[in-house]
Amino acid sequence: MYLEVLTGISSYNENGECMGNTFGHLFRVTTFGESHGGAVGVVIDGCPPRVPVSVEEIQCELDRRRPGQSKLVTQRRESDTVHILSGVFEGKTLGTPICLLVWNEDARPEAYESFRELYRPSHADYTYDAKYGIRDWRGGGRSSARETVGRVAAGAIAKKILRERGVEIVGWVEKIHTLRAEVDPNTVTLEQVEANPVRCPDPAVAEAMAQAIEEARKQGDSLGGVVGCVARGVPPGWGDPVFDKLDADLAKAMLSIPAAKGFEIGSGFAGTDLTGSQHNDPFYVDDTGRVRTRTNYSGGVQGGISNGENIVIRVAFKPTATIMMPQETVNVHHEPAILQAKGRHDPCVLPRAVPIVEAMMALVLVDHYLRHRAQCGGE
DSSP states (O other): OOHHHHHSSSBBTTTSOOOEEEEEESSSEEEEEEETTTEEEEESOOOTTTOOOOHHHHHHHHHHTTSSSSSTSSSOOOOOOOEESSSSEEEEEOOOEOOOOOOOOSSHHHHGGGGTHHHHHTTHHHHHHHHSSSOOOSSTTGGGGGGGGHHHHHHHHHHHHHHHOOEEEEEEEEEETTTTTOTTTTTOOHHHHSSSTTTOOHHHHHOOOOOHHHHHTTTTOOOOEEEEEEEOOOTOOOOOOTTOOOOHHHHHHTTSTTTTTEEEEEEEEEGGGSSSHHOOOOEEEETSOOEEOOOOOOTEEEEEEEEESSSEEEEEEOOOOOOOSOOEETTTTTTTTOOOOOOOOOSBOOOHHHHHHHHHHHHHHHHHHHHHHHHHOOO
């Protein structure tokens, strides 16, 4: 209701059921805005009080996601300057709804005028029309990755809560097209990831990836790939069987990201190549008396509940749907047409997807932390 009063947009139908714009149970986020509308942002409800939060911390995460940060991504020029409208006082959260807003500064809807009646291949144009009977043709509107500004802003606060409990989240680009880096999720650092614009912690592979992206851009084509992410320091016990398993919620979170087409945790699909004796994670007790596993094919989650090991996931992203080559399509009258795209687009979404994956990981984990504390007590 807070968002409805603020923006005039309701996230619920007449029966009070959520309409797909809200994520989470106790730590609930509702994003709003379109790619070329006035603004984008998020309302967070259920954030604990007295959490130290600064504009600078949120801005740091948004700067990692924003367009125009290198020649490898879209050249749309947005500062993505965040404004805290409510829920924070004297540098701390109040426990009331937090509204974070980012004005769109470099929207150019006229660049999409020629797409007004054309369905762009592999975009959401046709499906939004089929569902709603209306669509925002200016850059995809709500289906644009511009919507993820709100997710990353909310994720910054979620990360802060988790860090206070010893949980660290690091994402990286693991694969672009056929180029793959070998990354150790147990030791990879944010500094290694941020050392180059590709966000691949292997410098040699990162250079090859950058060259591949640039070549695809010159050809008017695009590339896909895989983002890896690890959460270290998650204690055992987070997660709720059977329909709210931690890994199930992670899968939903990641597949809700624009252009995401696949999700793996732990061994993922590669685990199908192993036998049970090879794949099982043997238990032992370490010197501190803590139950550990000698391997981590489970990816830190067993039975939908965290086991205390590192949570390791991978998310597959398709090649950017907008390419600069002529493509066969149809128009809104269902007549054949040829689409020749133009405008400012990412030739590869992977570098900017890293902070989005981290944010969604943080939103899932903080929500399950609060749910576990509510049911089982403790910190």
